[in-house]
Amino acid sequence: MLLEVKKINTFYDLSHILFNVSLEIDKGETVCLLGRNGVGKTTIFRSIMGLTPPRSGSIRLYGDEIKGKKPYEIARLGVGLVPEDREIFPDLTVRENLEIAGKKGRKEKQTEDWTIEKVHRLFPILRDRNNQWGGTLSGGEQQMLTIARTLMGNPTLLLLDEPSEGLAPMITKTIEEQILLLKKEGLTILLSEQNSSFALRVSDRAYILEKGHILWQGKTSELREKPEIMMTYLGV
């Protein structure tokens, strides 16, 4: 098991957001978290990444407990978060945005390292934008830069928080193709979506969330065959 989240409870101050959430991801899998706005998808990512550590429960990466570690330590162990708000650094150039996320003392490496050149092959538009300030990119370019920036840290587990949010359908299609390429490279991916058709096309398994609880889990093929499940839990 690559990632094993067991019965975590996460709070923002006094508000209890995640209730005994458990999930498991095997190496090479693409798994999605489905749920409406405000059900706790981002909070799950923040919990895994150590940005809002859970009060109880455990999070294991390759069997080792990572709960309680600092975000930069978790990142260096191979977890890469692509945040929902993108959070491009506006006063760094595109190249500097990529550089600061790379060349850190990472230990075991399974795959070929991500370099600026390799990132440019996946996202050619970033090569053209190389010396532009991050703040000048369009929404789609920003999304690609955020993914590229996280890849520069050579993650083995990629966390994608609503990658299609706010993007035009054309660009969503491009991002989808790029995610499928990453999957083919052997990257393990956990993504969240409200837009279920996108998520169902790229994922092998899904978890459906409601108010901080996991209500359903199973194969995406099952969700495609039985739309009533989606109807019941997501109202779509």
Place this chain on the structure above:
Amino acid sequence: MTIEAFIGQALSGISVGMVLFLIAAGLSIIFGTLKVLNLAHGTIYMVGGFLCYILTSKLAHIPGAFWWALLFAPIAVALIGGVIEVLLLRRIYSQEMLYQYILTFALILILGDTCKFFFGVGYQTVSVPWPVNGNIALWGLSFPTYNLFLIGCGIVVFLGLSALMRYTSLGSIVRAVTHNRETANALGINVPRVYTGVFMLGSYLAGLAGTLMPPMSVVALGSDMAVIIECFIIVVIGGLGSLPGAFLGAIILGLLNAFGIYIIPKLALAFPFMLMIVILIIRPWGLLGKPE
């Protein structure tokens, strides 16, 4: 006023402005990255002044004592800054702003009393070191060499810091952490270490200013409060978080201090505050700052 007196007055104002720039730049970098308004920053500058005094007087028997002080006193101040960040400040980042003010105010008292304990309440002086003592003739006019030396130091530090922030990977990391520490942290950047480094850099600049100032002024208790207020004025005029802003603000304040007394002597002390108020009204983000 003769032309010589006019230029001399301007140079002296700008040279004090340059020393203030070093302090204000440190204050501004620390605030930008750590989001801590270090009220004790002026006191850290004063510690640099006392270290300069003690080093130059203890080393008086070796030639170039001042230059050794200029090398080591700022480093010592940076180390003191590092200890303060790691042992004290680090505990209060997640707390309300009020705790910052209480803690850094406490530091003013603690560091100030430590200086008082070791050096007493009197004035200490440091003589102007060779070869930047005496006067220099330019265009047939004569100016104090030390003033020109200070202006040179200010320009070198300004250019050096700008290049550091703009062109090095260290600079990118500081800009990234300044913009969003959480995202930087999740990207594998050791944010606590960046905080310590930036606090040490800011303290180093204060220590450098503290070492450069004594030859044209005195080392005395209380200089910290005068300086911190002037630094606040500089960063408000120039724009908090802007290095060129601090540079410009420091020159403006230096000139205002130098000439205010000739224009309306009774208002000389009030001019900087009046300018600050005008800026706050018409351009609250400062001359070279960015609006929120």
